[in-house]
Amino acid sequence: MIRSDQEDALARGLRELAGDVPDPGNLAGKAAELGRRKLRVRRTSYLVAAAGTAAAATLAVSSLASTGGPNLLPGAGSSSTASSIGDLTEAITVDCLDASGKNLGVNVGQPDSQMGSKETPGQQATRWAAATEFTSRNPEATAVIQPRGPATLVIFKEPDGIVRGVLQFDQVDGAWVLSLLRYC
């Protein structure tokens, strides 16, 4: 059994150790800026959720199966849209800041294959996430499915509400087609 004087020595030692840590300088300004950005993302996500229909379903991405999926066309810009109803993903801010605040960049574009499928958008998004290793990069993200008129958005969110990816599916001849993507 550890005696209390050893515990006292440990507490004293930890305080001394902490006392040797240099002053970090001004972190407050940067933290506030990062916080403002998080707040904007959260508000945008909230507005998007409010605008969607009530038929939103959540499913855990990490528990779903992995098969093949479409790849993103490299270099496709946000202005290039394969969707006949326009780019609905544009209204949603995808935040690719890592834990250190470094921006890893958002991939924006359209898939190189636009085959329709009888699978639901949720099922297709899950296959896409697994096939592109999005799931392993964002293991805590869950998919929120939001019907938006003739299209459906699948929004991948972290538990704290930060959006890591948005997929837009359009309905064509009774099949769901993945038309646009934005993701980390």
Next chain:
Amino acid sequence: MDRDEEFVAFASRASAGLVRLGYLLTGDYDLAKDVTQETLARMYVAWPKIRDQGRVHAYARTTMTRQVHDWRRRHRMGFELPTAELDNHNSSADPAIDLANSMALLAAVRSLEPRERTVIVLRYYEDLSEIQTAETMRCSVSAVKSLTHRAMTKLRRYQLDSEDTVATKGKGQS
């Protein structure tokens, strides 16, 4: 005072303390600064709520602890000491190494498993009770007791090993 001014005033006062806590939890100064910045950014988002509830410091501590945990998980971080550093520690010329010695203590704490390290820092640096530690770490009080016991046993063993090594080297030199 608006939200930004109020938050920046708090963050300016609190950041050095949070970096110190982060350093003890991670053993890495630069990482401690990064984790502090992320912690403060999350506090900014929740600022009106945590300010009104008067639990700013508890929120900071909890967020910091979870940030470190998340960081470890995402980056598969280990906290093993480099061999050279251990050798350097063990070859101290002074046989009276104890846990109050900063270098020895740093090495010893770094040798702990992440959750053991966290419980030691929260209990003995932050002076939290077992219940508060359990709430911060989102685990049971019995888990805190168990982790504390394991960590203290390891720290004591580490200290004894260090003394044995120094004593052996001392004999070899005579």
